[in-house]
Amino acid sequence: MNDCQNKYYLKPNVALEALFDRWYAWSHLISPATAAMNVKDRHLKIMDSYIKNPKIHAAAVKKPEMLGGPFIDYDGKRVDEIKNLADQIRDKRARLLALADAVNELNELLLGHAKGYSLKTLYEKVPDILKGYVELYYDLNDQPNFRFFEALLYKSEFYDDSPQSIALQLVESDKQRSFVLSTPRLDDEHIIHAEIPFSHPIIDQLFKMKRTPGDYSEIKKILKIKPEQETLFDSFFTLKVPEKYEQYSGHGIRTRYFGHACVLVETNEISLLVDPVVSYDGYENDVPRFTTEHLPDQIDYVLITHNHQDHVLFETLLQLRHRIKHIVVPSSGKGNLQDPNLKLMFKNIGFDNIIELDDMESVELDRCVITSLPFLGEHCDLDVRSKQCVHVNLHNKYKVLFAADSQNIEPKLYEKVHAIVGNVDVLFLGMECDGAPLSWLYGPLLPKKADRDKDQSRRLAGSDCNEGMSIVNQFNPKDVFVYAMGLEPWLEFISSIRYTDESRPIVESNRLIEKCRAMGISAERLFGEKTIEYIDYLEYQEQSEAVSA
Incomplete structure (x- = not known):
């Protein structure tokens, strides 16, 4: 590549995978306490199982009903590499694993000794590496628990960004990547691994090049691309100029559905992006x-x-x-293990201008008000506060409610919310009403393994038809859009969902759509792309008349 004379663009189908010790990273791998528990009781357990029985894993990943399960997808091969990775993790993350052991020890201490009397004497029995990082407490039913001073943990030896890295590759098919959460990313001839933390500015510099040409040679130098990687790295770049983005300039509101729960809302003054999960192009x-x-x-x-x-x-x-001006996140439970703080997490991976909202708090702008509304359920009945439905009031006229995956198990809640915010024009709602069991996401954090019947009853489930219709009837929207719930083919790598017409979320969402239409409400289940534009005809007419005059 003649990088001395030309400025290059990054191809639109270059993907970035954020990794933690070669495992696909997510927020629970950033906060030190949840990272410790997931490394010990998820990553290492899956790898040890694969080392012991690789053929079982190879058979399981071929069964559709086992998709999303704790099975490594290397066809029973590369066992020595998995063993080597597990050994490295045990060696390099010894202190993190000690933190996980200490959390388990503290749980046992409270279970055995906290009987409703003062907890003062128990502080001296707290494991040494946790001292100064936890507060012991009772709830009002005399049940003992503890909370972390999470901000201190981020300043301690337990927050270490050295496990973080990125993997770059060209995505050339929706089916190219299998489910990513249960298989570590080993070396691959089609992937470039760069040992840089998520906060590194080179990530911004690189991905700016999808729209603005940049210095290829500088990028190559900072990422420490080896000579044998140059041919692959060269293939990530092009001289082809991408199409220029056309900013919305209409007089109304344009919403664009990007798949799953991701929606872009634009006026000619502001842009809002909900739960960004975006496909590749090219x-x-x-x-x-x-x-x-x-x-x-x-x-x-x-x-x-x-x-x-x-x-x-x-x-x-x-x-x-590099494009994001502000991030609005729900506030957390302030130190609960199962509810790591999103503001702290984003700050520590390089994001600025993070706005944290409690229930019914708002960001008030000149022509837009963003309000955090309560979000029920979908978290397996755990005390998780970092969840919000988002109410957006644009132009003081158009109101959009992003109800996300809220499970409307107590309709009285939204009756009280409606009394404050009123009707909405548009409702977006997730209806994954089966959901994975408690252990699928929160298993590594539990002090003891959940009984199977209890595990299966407590699920990551959204609203069914009746619960969803209660939201519809309460807020009286003109348009109702049900998310595709991970059905888009480019999302299988993260969702592992394969529904049929008989799947309960499809049946329930079909029922809701039929009921809405019978009431004269426009309703559909989204899939792929969708543009909806709401024109303020009166404002447009007044402006046109003013120009003519």
């Missing part, structure tokens, strides 16, 4: 979709509804970081 596919090429140069507000892997996707967020 390869043939069967399903039309919007990509990063259809996002504005500056995204004024990114709105995060809750802290699950498919809503806080580093792969998209890190690529967009």
Whole structure:
């Protein structure tokens, strides 16, 4: 590549995978306490199982009903490499693993000795490496627990960005990547691994090149590309000028659906992006979709509804970081193990201007008000506060409610919310009403393994038809859009979902759509791309008349 004379663009189908010790990274691998528990009781357990029985894993990943399970997808091969990685993790993350052991020891201490009397004498029995990082407490039912001073943990030896790295590759098919959360990323001739932390500015510099040409040689130098990697690295770049993004200039509101729960809302003054999970461009596919090429140069507000892997996707967020002006996140439970703080997490991976909202708090702008509304359920009945539905009031006229995956198990809540915010024009709602069991996401954090019947009853589930219709009837929207719930083919790598017409989320969402239409409400289940534009005809007419005069 003649990098001395030309400025190059990054191809639109270059993907970034954020990795933690070669495992696909998500928010629970950033906060030190949850990272410790996941390394010990998820990553190492899966690797040890593969080392012992690789053929079982190879058979399991071929069964559709086992997709998303704890099985490594290397066809029973590369066992020595997995063993080597596990050994390295045990060696390099010894202190992190000691932290996990200390958390388990503290749970046993409280279970055995906290009987409703003062906890003062127990502080001396707290494991040494946890002393100064935890507060012991009772709830009002005399049940003992502890909370972390999470900000201190981020300043301690337990927060270490050396496990962080990025993997770069060309995505040339929606089916190219299998489910990523249960298989570590070993060396591959089609992937370049760069040992840099997520906060490194080179990530911004590199992904700016998807729209603005940059210095290829400088990027290559900073990423320490080896001579044998240059041919592959060269293939990531092009001289082809990308199409220029056309900023919305209409007099109304344009919403664009990008797949899953990701929606872009634009006026001629502001842009809002909800739960960024965005497909790649530059390869043939069967399903039309919007990509990063259809996002504005500056995204004024990114709105995060809750802290699950498919809503806080580093792969998209890190690529967009240089475009994001503000991130709005729900506040957390302040130190609960199962509820790591999103503001701290984003700050420590290089994001600025993070706005944290409590229930019913707002960001008030000149022509837009963003309000955090309560979000029920979908977190297995755990005390998780970092979740919000987002209410957006644009032009003091158009109101959009992003209800995310809220499970409306107590309709009285939204009755009270409606009394404050009123009706909405548009409702976006997730209806994954089955959901994975408690242990699928939170298993490594539990002091003891959940009984199977309890595990299966407590699920990461959204609203069914009746629960969803209660939201519809409460807020009286003109338009109802149900998310595709991970059905888009480019999301299988993170969602592992393969529904049929008989799957309960499809049946329930079909019922809701039929009921809405019978009431005269426009309703559909989204899939792929969708543009909806709401024109303020009166304002447009007044402006046109003023210009004519």
